[in-house]
Amino acid sequence: MSFMLRCPNCGDRHVAEFSFRGEYLQRPQQEDEFASWADYVYMKENVQGKHFEWWYHGSGCQRWFLAERDTTDNTTQTTFWFDDRPRLINRESEPDA
Numbered sequence: 001m002s003f004m005l006r007c008p009n010c011g012d013r014h015v016a017e018f019s020f021r022g023e024y025l026q027r028p029q030q031e032d033e034f035a036s037w038a039d040y041v042y043m044k045e046n047v048q049g050k051h052f053e054w055w056y057h058g059s060g061c062q063r064w065f066l067a068e069r070d071t072t073d074n075t076t077q078t079t080f081w082f083d084d085r086p087r088l089i090n091r092e093s094e095p096d097a
């Protein structure tokens, strides 16, 4: 797997500088049922196509960020900081998300 990834802080870098840290999933509320937390921790969607995921720039600025990546061809659509997700991840702005 070889492609370029854009760190929001450092710019375009080879993916070898980063660590993939898993799918980004909406975190349950503290008062939610145990089953919701179990799903959040253990059940991954493993999407074929575009989805959001965590990356860590270990060989650079050592910061965490989110990326929208197409898993079929490793093209990155956008990368952004965690705090910017409400305006960039549409499903979080939906009432039932």
Ligand SMILES: [Zn+2]
Pocket (backbone or CB within 6 Å): 007, 008, 009, 010, 011, 057, 060, 061, 062, 063
């Ligand atoms: Zn960086």
